[in-house]
Structures are given as C-alpha cells and as structure tokens.
Amino acid sequence: MTVFQKIIDREIPADIVHEDELCLAFRDINPRAPTHVLVIPKKPIASLDHLDDGDQALVGHLLLVVRDLARQLGLDNGYRLVANCGSDGGQEVAHLHFHLLGGRRLTWPPG
Ligand code: AMP
Numbered sequence: 001m002t003v004f005q006k007i008i009d010r011e012i013p014a015d016i017v018h019e020d021e022l023c024l025a026f027r028d029i030n031p032r033a034p035t036h037v038l039v040i041p042k043k044p045i046a047s048l049d050h051l052d053d054g055d056q057a058l059v060g061h062l063l064l065v066v067r068d069l070a071r072q073l074g075l076d077n078g079y080r081l082v083a084n085c086g087s088d089g090g091q092e093v094a095h096l097h098f099h100l101l102g103g104r105r106l107t108w109p110p111g
Helices: 003-008 053-072
Strands: 016-019 023-027 035-041 079-082 098-102
Touching: 003 023, 003 035, 016 053, 023 053, 035 053, 053 079, 053 098
Parallel strands: none
Antiparallel strands: 016 023, 023 035, 035 098, 079 098
16 A cells, blocks of 8 residues: 555545545645645556546546645746656656645756
C-alpha cells in the first residue's frame, strides 16, 4: 500500500486542503515552493500511464479542482502543475498525483 493510500484511509495524517468524493488534496511534506499541494484521486491509479479511457471524467475533475485550489490558495500570479510519471519522470509514489506549485517564480527547464 502506498503512503498516499494511507493518507486517504486516514492511517497517517496530512494537511488536507480539499476533499470530495473523488479526490483529496494535501500539502506536500517536503515543499519545493511556498505553496506545494498534491492532488490525488481516491481511486488507486498508479500513474498517468495507468489511466483507463474510462477515467476521462475523473481526470477532468482533478484539473478543475486544481483550478479552484489555485484561486483558493491565492496563486494569482500563476502556478505550475507537474505529474511525474515512471522512473525517468522521477515518480517516487506509485499513486497518481499532481503537484500544484506556486508562490514564487519557478524556473524552467526542470532538472
Ligand atoms: P513524486 O516524486 O512525484 O512521486 O512525488 C511524491 C511526493 O510525495 C514528494 O514531493 C514527497 O515530498 C511527497 N510525500 C511523500 N510522503 C508524503 C506524506 N506523508 N505527506 C505529504 N507528502 C508526501
């Protein structure tokens, strides 16, 4: 079981900023920006690569939650959304998640 599943199941604590029937959003334990929130589906999907065609509405929901959270968290100057996928993508937790990063000017390209 992944650490994110344990957060969904309330087996370990997290600083939750949003929850609904389909997803959970909580602050990253090792923030890389002043605002760093992870948005995850409650459905156990390992990565972007593991999405089914039937997950289309779920993914759309996650992105709309990101839009609303960015407003709620005051990211008026912009933000970045990152989904690391697989080993070359630097994914460490095998449960689909979007990193919502903001609160400072972010550099490009990533490392
Ligand atoms: P990734 O490398 O894309 O798989 O990102 C995993 C992220 O999960 C990292 O940014 C970690 O800091 C974060 N993380 C790991 N454990 C926890 C936790 N218990 N609570 C919050 N964030 C976590």
